Amino acid sequence: MTFYILRRILISIPVLIGVTLITFLLLHATAGSFVPGLEINPNLRPEDVARIRHSLGLDQPLYLQYIQWLAGLVHGDFGRSLIDGSPVLSHILERLPNTLELTFTAMLIGLLVSIPLGVIGAIRRGSKDDNFLTVLSVAGVSIPGFWLGLMLILFFSVEFHDWGLPFLPSSGATSPLGAGDLTDRLEHLIMPATVLSFGYIAIWSRYTRSSMLEVLSQDYVRTARAKGMTERRLLYVHALRNAMVPLVTLVGLELPGLVSGGAIVEIVFSWPGIGRLALERALQYDYTMVLGLTTFAAILVVAGNLIADILYAVLDPRIKYR
Amino acid sequence: MGDLTDLSSVEVQRQELALQVADVTRRPTRSYWGESWSRLRENRLGVASGALILLLAVIAIAAPLLSRYLTHYDFDHQDLDRIFSPFSRAHWLGTDELGRDTLTRLIYGARVSLGVGFLTVSLYILIGGSIGLTAGYFGGWVDDVLMRFVDVLLTVPTIYLLILITSLLPLTLGPVVIRHDAVSLSIVIAITAWGGVARLVRGEALSIKQRDFMMATRSIGASHVRLMARHLLPNVLPVMIVVASLGVGVIILLEAALDFIGLGVQPPTPSWGNMLFNSQSYFFHSIWLVILPGTCVFVTVVAANVFGNAVRDAFDPRLK
Numbered sequence: 001m002t003f004y005i006l007r008r009i010l011i012s013i014p015v016l017i018g019v020t021l022i023t024f025l026l027l028h029a030t031a032g033s034f035v036p037g038l039e040i041n042p043n044l045r046p047e048d049v050a051r052i053r054h055s056l057g058l059d060q061p062l063y064l065q066y067i068q069w070l071a072g073l074v075h076g077d078f079g080r081s082l083i084d085g086s087p088v089l090s091h092i093l094e095r096l097p098n099t100l101e102l103t104f105t106a107m108l109i110g111l112l113v114s115i116p117l118g119v120i121g122a123i124r125r126g127s128k129d130d131n132f133l134t135v136l137s138v139a140g141v142s143i144p145g146f147w148l149g150l151m152l153i154l155f156f157s158v159e160f161h162d163w164g165l166p167f168l169p170s171s172g173a174t175s176p177l178g179a180g181d182l183t184d185r186l187e188h189l190i191m192p193a194t195v196l197s198f199g200y201i202a203i204w205s206r207y208t209r210s211s212m213l214e215v216l217s218q219d220y221v222r223t224a225r226a227k228g229m230t231e232r233r234l235l236y237v238h239a240l241r242n243a244m245v246p247l248v249t250l251v252g253l254e255l256p257g258l259v260s261g262g263a264i265v266e267i268v269f270s271w272p273g274i275g276r277l278a279l280e281r282a283l284q285y286d287y288t289m290v291l292g293l294t295t296f297a298a299i300l301v302v303a304g305n306l307i308a309d310i311l312y313a314v315l316d317p318r319i320k321y322r
Numbered sequence: 323m324g325d326l327t328d329l330s331s332v333e334v335q336r337q338e339l340a341l342q343v344a345d346v347t348r349r350p351t352r353s354y355w356g357e358s359w360s361r362l363r364e365n366r367l368g369v370a371s372g373a374l375i376l377l378l379a380v381i382a383i384a385a386p387l388l389s390r391y392l393t394h395y396d397f398d399h400q401d402l403d404r405i406f407s408p409f410s411r412a413h414w415l416g417t418d419e420l421g422r423d424t425l426t427r428l429i430y431g432a433r434v435s436l437g438v439g440f441l442t443v444s445l446y447i448l449i450g451g452s453i454g455l456t457a458g459y460f461g462g463w464v465d466d467v468l469m470r471f472v473d474v475l476l477t478v479p480t481i482y483l484l485i486l487i488t489s490l491l492p493l494t495l496g497p498v499v500i501r502h503d504a505v506s507l508s509i510v511i512a513i514t515a516w517g518g519v520a521r522l523v524r525g526e527a528l529s530i531k532q533r534d535f536m537m538a539t540r541s542i543g544a545s546h547v548r549l550m551a552r553h554l555l556p557n558v559l560p561v562m563i564v565v566a567s568l569g570v571g572v573i574i575l576l577e578a579a580l581d582f583i584g585l586g587v588q589p590p591t592p593s594w595g596n597m598l599f600n601s602q603s604y605f606f607h608s609i610w611l612v613i614l615p616g617t618c619v620f621v622t623v624v625a626a627n628v629f630g631n632a633v634r635d636a637f638d639p640r641l642k
Contacts, residue, residue: 018474032488139630142623144575146582147598147616154612158605260479264579278482279583282489290489294482300475 001314008309012302019298020073023291024066027079030287050197058248078292088292091277096259098173099273102266103258105193110200115247118200118208119240122216133205140202149195149268171270192269196262200254206249212243238284244314252308256301354639358560361636368632375436378622382432388428395423397430398590406607418597418611419604427592428618434581434593435622438508439574445512447566450519457520457559458527460552469524475517483514484576488585502588507577513556515573524560530557546617560637567633571626578619594619 033175044052053059060068064118095295121133153170160167169175169188197241215221216239254261270276275291281289352360363369382389389396393414400420400456407413413416419468457468487510493500500506530536531554539553580594589596601611 014470015473015477019469021475022474026486027407030486138624138627139620142620142627144570144578144582144616144619144623146579147612150598150602150612154605154609161450208527256477257479259478260481263481263485264583267583269421272619278485282485283584284529285489287486290482290486294478294486297482298477300478305477 003309005310009307012306016299019302020070021066022297023298024069025292025296027069027288027291028062028065030291033112035317036159051052052309053268073295078296081289082286083280083281084290086165088296091289092293094126095272095274095277098271099259099262099266099275100270101173102189102192102273103262106188106262107194107254108192109197110204111251113197114201115206115208115240117205117242119212119235121205122212123235125213132176133209137202137206140198140251144266145195145199146268148198149265150191152191153269173272192262192265192271195268196265204247204250209248211246213240215239215244217241218242248315249308249312252304252311255304255308258304260298261265329622334605354560361585362632365632365635368629368636371629371632372600375629377623378432378625381437382436385433387430389426391428393423393429396424397426398422406604409610415614416610418600418610420638424611424614425483427597428594428614430592431594431597431615431618431624434504434587434591434595435574435578435619436510437504438577439626441505442511442577443507443566443569443572444570445508446516446519447562449512450564451523451558453587454520454525455527455550455554458524459531459546459554461528461531465524469521472517472520472587475514476521479578480514480580484511484580485583487514488580496572502586503591504587504593507580507586511573511576518611519562519569522561522565523591525560526619531553557576559638564630564638565633568630570629571623571630574619574626577584 011071023112050059058065069079076089078092080087081091117133117136121130124130156168157170158167168191170191173182173185173188174181174187214240221239224238225231229238262271262273263278265271266273266276267279274297281293298311329553358477361537395413401417404413404417404421405419407417407421409416413423413425418421420425445559453468453472454552488502488507491500491502491506536553537551539549544553577586578593578595578598581593582599584596584599586595589600597611597615601608601615602610
């Protein structure tokens with residue numbers, strides 16, 4: 001086990017190097033050796049420009065620049081914004097909690113809804129309910145999240161407001177005055193989290209269903225039935241517990257998407273998360289910021305994959321490293 | 323008496339079985355393709371979805387004709403006297419904030435969505451297919467290098483990469499200028515999205531390479547190119563077809579999302595995504611401007627996904 005984990009960690013190192021190399025090269029190609037105002041300042045002689053570039057390390061060969069940049073990453077230096085020079089990390093730390101709040105809530109809703117739906121589909125296999133759930137899950141993966149978001153805003157924010165009903169806020173994570181107020185936060189959270197959870201529900205309920213069907217055909221289920229166990233206890237205690245194992249890994253597979261999965265939803269609801277930050281800054285040509293965020297997100301993906309794999313191995317001892 | 327009945331029933335069963343066996347041997351042999359094709363045709367829902375996609379494709383291709391003879395408006399024809407017009411005989415689905423005919427714009431939007439969907443998928447099947455085939459066929463260090471690269475590609479979050487690249491447009495690369503048009507977008511999306519296909523095709527190629535017929539063909543002196551193109555490719559094709567048919571819906575959604583955040587196809591070219599982007603500012607005037615383009619995306623993607631599932635059920639050799 002320890003050996004497996006160690007090997008798994010070692011394998012992610014080349015991936016990490018590859019990912020950072022790609023973002024570094026993109027950074028070099030977009031922002032590269034650009035220093036704001038340096039070339040157009042008439043007071044600077046060419047030798048001054050050269051001196052400044054030297055002090056910034058811009059005259060060094062590319063691989064040395066990469067290594068220095070990498071060393072910075074290890075110390076949490078994700079670069080600085082091209083626009084205001086603020087460190088990318090401070091923006092990440094400011095926005096990350098919002099993004100995680102949104103994604104985790106969506107995953108929670110996803111689990112709470114998809115497990116019962118999957119179980120119902122498995123028990124009543126082939127029935128009208130089951131067919132309806134199939135249709136629902138196709139719809140769930142096919143609906144454009146941003147459009148669903150717009151429709152919810154149209155209904156619960158605009159129309160409810162017009163009808164004089166209590167309406168939901170259409171954007172942001174808190175009201176300007178209500179910051180820190182729990183109900184206020186929940187009111188802002190409910191719509192984006194619901195939209196984001198649709199995709200999870202569509203996929204997870206399918207997997208719960210097929211996993212449950214597989215478990216129900218096992219011998220030990222028949223044995224339990226033969227011994228006179230009540231159907232309720234059989235389903236919810238014996239079958240469901242075993243059916244959950246593949247689902248746990250499936251949820252684990254979503255870990256890498258924690259910071260990037262909700263980007264579009266963040267944009268629709270003006271949710272102050274990392275995805276929205278990336279778009280805002282991309283529109284202002286702040287490439288260092290966008291690439292800093294991309295690097296950060298990619299590192300989280302590597303970490304997420306690692307955790308998911310280890311989780312899998314812990315839960316299912318049959319998994320051996322191939 | 324009882325024994326006799328049993329005996330005779332056993333005898334009847336034996337004869338029936340013999341008949342069945344004879345029947346099976348008499349049945350003409352059918353190729354994998356013929357069999358898959360007839361399985362697909364039996365799936366009524368799948369066929370209906372395929373027909374719907376085909377219909378949408380015809381509408382998209384015939385867009386200039388339809389706008390001339392059916393709706394009588396160009397997609398960029400403005401009529402500032404008739405902005406936010408409701409459904410009427412002149413404008414079947416109303417007009418937008420510049421008095422442009424919504425139906426015409428939706429018809430032209432189908433060109434972008436379906437065009438990008440099919441072009442992107444063809445491109446990434448081409449890239450991912452060749453790389454996966456090469457990696458799987460040669461194995462060894464070629465496989466290692468290519469697959470590590472795929473690992474890296476799959477690790478960088480696609481949406482960030484797309485936001486970055488599309489915000490760089492228009493980009494001049496020598497004589498080529500890459501703009502915010504449908505073809506460029508397809509290329510950009512395909513370049514970021516071929517990793518999964520490469521991984522699948524490589525796995526399939528690895529397993530087929532082990533089969534005896536490959537060894538036999540090789541032993542009579544077939545070249546690498548011939549082995550890959552004539553013997554490996556036809557056997558990997560089913561997997562590629564399945565991936566392709568399941569990919570169209572995903573790509574249409576992604577492209578619409580890019581248009582919606584303002585980094586995809588740019589106005590005045592209408593696309594369902596950028597129509598939705600526009601509609602955000604006019605919520606209060608006309609909810610139809612929000613409902614219609616989204617419904618188009620939704621219906622198209624549902625059809626693409628249902629058809630994709632049907633193709634998978636019929637063609638995927640791994641499901642048998």
